[in-house]
Amino acid sequence: DSGVTQTPKHLITATGQRVTLRCSPRSGDLSVYWYQQSLDQGLQFLIQYYNGEERAKGNILERFSAQQFPDLHSELNLSSLELGDSALYFCASSVATASGVFYNEQFFGPGTRLTVL
Amino acid sequence: QQQVKQSPQSLIVQKGGISIINCAYENTAFDYFPWYQQFPGKGPALLIAIRPDVSEKKEGRFTISFNKSAKQFSLHIMDSQPGDSATYFCAASTNTPGGTSYGKLTFGQGTILTVHP
Numbered sequence: 001d002s003g004v005t006q007t008p009k010h011l012i013t014a015t016g017q018r019v020t021l022r023c024s025p026r027s028g029d030l031s032v033y034w035y036q037q038s039l040d041q042g043l044q045f046l047i048q049y050y051n052g053e054e055r056a057k058g059n060i061l062e063r064f065s066a067q068q069f070p071d072l073h074s075e076l077n078l079s080s081l082e083l084g085d086s087a088l089y090f091c092a093s094s095v096a097t098a099s100g101v102f103y104n105e106q107f108f109g110p111g112t113r114l115t116v117l
Numbered sequence: 118q119q120q121v122k123q124s125p126q127s128l129i130v131q132k133g134g135i136s137i138i139n140c141a142y143e144n145t146a147f148d149y150f151p152w153y154q155q156f157p158g159k160g161p162a163l164l165i166a167i168r169p170d171v172s173e174k175k176e177g178r179f180t181i182s183f184n185k186s187a188k189q190f191s192l193h194i195m196d197s198q199p200g201d202s203a204t205y206f207c208a209a210s211t212n213t214p215g216g217t218s219y220g221k222l223t224f225g226q227g228t229i230l231t232v233h234p
Contacts, residue, residue, distance in 0.1 A: 002160065033221065043161070043206060043224040056221055090160050094220075104149040104210050106222060108160035 003027065004109035006091050012115045018079040021112045023091030025072055031055070031094045032074040033106060034066055038087040049074055081116045088113050121209050123225025131233050136194040138228045140207035143188065147209040151222070152181065152192045155204045164205075165192070197232045204229050 003026035013019055025032050034046040036059075045058035049068035060066075063081075068074045078085060092106040123140045130136050140150075151166035167174045167181040167190065174181045180193040194201055208222040 002162065004160075031220065035222075042226045043208075043222075045221040045223070048220055058221060092222075104151070104212055104220070104222075105163060105166065106151075107163065108153075110160045 002107040002109065004091060004093050004107055006109035006112050008112060010113050013081060014117055015081055015083060017081050021076040021089050023074045023109060025093030026107055029093035029095055032068055033092040034076050035090045036087050037090060083116050086114055086116045121207060121223050121225045123207050123228060125228060127229040129231045130197050132197065132199060134197050136197045136230055137191060138205055139191045140225050141189045142209050146211045148212050149210050150190050151208050153206045153208065161206060199232045199234050202230055202232050
């Protein structure tokens with residue numbers, strides 16, 4: 001158990017809908033990362049937050065957005081869902097110092113499997 | 118520039134044998150190279166990691182070999198066991214603040230390892 005929790009475990013929805021995935025980082029970790037895992041694209045970085053602020057963006061679609069709350073949990077919002085958005089979505093967290101230096105060791109949650117029908 | 122190439126895609130070894138998975142990268146700014154192990158239905162779990170100031174790191178049956186000049190690194194699993202059967206991912210990131218790869222992990226495509234009893 002990595003200490004990172006994600007809910008829900010499974011999500012089945014229809015095209016055009018909007019869903020919210022939730023992540024709680026390990027206790028004390030200030031940095032949260034979101035990744036998408038699909039058969040054709042592999043594991044792809046989406047976005048990173050540090051202590052409530054967006055720090056880096058990867059291959060994240062404009063239909064997707066995220067935020068990190070004062071209690072450090074994070075939510076990934078996916079809207080106008082398409083069949084191709086079906087994938088596993090992982091959250092990871094890592095330690096970061098107060099000055100914003102990130103330690104690279106990232107610990108992954110169990111993921112949310114999204115199925116768009 | 119951002120890619121990490123992993124081979125082979127799949128690997129079958131006998132119990133007690135040595136499993137070897139290779140990765141190559143292009144971005145010379147990468148300075149952190151972890152390997153993750155993923156079982157079906159689970160999130161990636163950090164297995165072992167290396168930084169480019171050493172050429173080899175060993176933890177139990179798992180060894181990373183790193184060749185900075187060739188921009189390659191590999192995972193060796195000694196005395197492979199059926200319980201090692203999983204998908205293995207190499208990854209890379211940079212610990213240099215401000216760089217485009219800072220913090221985020223760039224993953225290889227994964228290797229499905231099967232260890233026969």
